Amino acid sequence: MAFDEPEVRVLFPVPFVTIRLNGFEDLNSRLLAEIAKRRKSEPGIDRSNRYGWHSKIDFFDRSEPAHAELGTEIDAMVAAVASKLTPDLPTELKAIHEGWINVNPIHAMNSPHDHAGSFWSGTYYVHVPVPEDETDRQSGAIEFIDPRGSIGSNAMLETPFTRGRFTARPATGTCFIWPSFVRHWVHPNRSTEERVSIAFNSRFTRSAK
Numbered sequence: 001m002a003f004d005e006p007e008v009r010v011l012f013p014v015p016f017v018t019i020r021l022n023g024f025e026d027l028n029s030r031l032l033a034e035i036a037k038r039r040k041s042e043p044g045i046d047r048s049n050r051y052g053w054h055s056k057i058d059f060f061d062r063s064e065p066a067h068a069e070l071g072t073e074i075d076a077m078v079a080a081v082a083s084k085l086t087p088d089l090p091t092e093l094k095a096i097h098e099g100w101i102n103v104n105p106i107h108a109m110n111s112p113h114d115h116a117g118s119f120w121s122g123t124y125y126v127h128v129p130v131p132e133d134e135t136d137r138q139s140g141a142i143e144f145i146d147p148r149g150s151i152g153s154n155a156m157l158e159t160p161f162t163r164g165r166f167t168a169r170p171a172t173g174t175c176f177i178w179p180s181f182v183r184h185w186v187h188p189n190r191s192t193e194e195r196v197s198i199a200f201n202s203r204f205t206r207s208a209k
Contacts, residue, residue, distance in 0.1 A: 024173035052108035059099030129191035
């Protein structure tokens with residue numbers, strides 16, 4: 001019996017966006033200098049970080065030039081993602097961001113967590129160490145956990161829509177953006193170099209008329 005070509009629709013997509021910032025070298029160098037200065041005077045706080053240094057959640061409120069420059073770039077990136085993935089977003093909605101710095105020395109990691117109350121979450125990578133072991137794909141990698149629960153882990157076939165986890169190894173000068181409800185964690189840094197990143201959350205609010 002003949003039949004038509006199967007029609008495939010994706011029911012519950014979870015987007016994962018990668019953006020590479022052009023000409024990031026100078027900006028990252030200035031960011032590292034500003035971050036080093038902050039670490040000398042700020043003790044840091046404990047959140048999902050295990051070891052390492054986590055700044056206050058004030059990145060977008062800072063006056064340091066490189067902080068402000070990256071904040072402007074992140075705002076533009078979030079706007080580009082919103083335009084691409086939510087083109088019908090009401091024009092009166094304005095993105096509000098909060099951000100912080102993560103510095104992970106050797107063995108430091110971030111435990112599994114999500115970012116309730118936001119729409120997008122993301123991380124910009126200021127410095128990602130090159131693994132001393134070229135076969136090590138896990139050092140400092142970020143891993144996302146299937147928000148659907150046990151579907152992926154119980155599947156008999158490994159496919160993009162049944163896997164329970166997705167691991168991405170970042171590169172310096174790139175930014176990852178994903179929906180804030182997706183639980184994620186960061187593998188331990190096995191390099192003797194520090195892994196430095198700027199994490200952020202973005203939500204939308206109606207602008208005042």
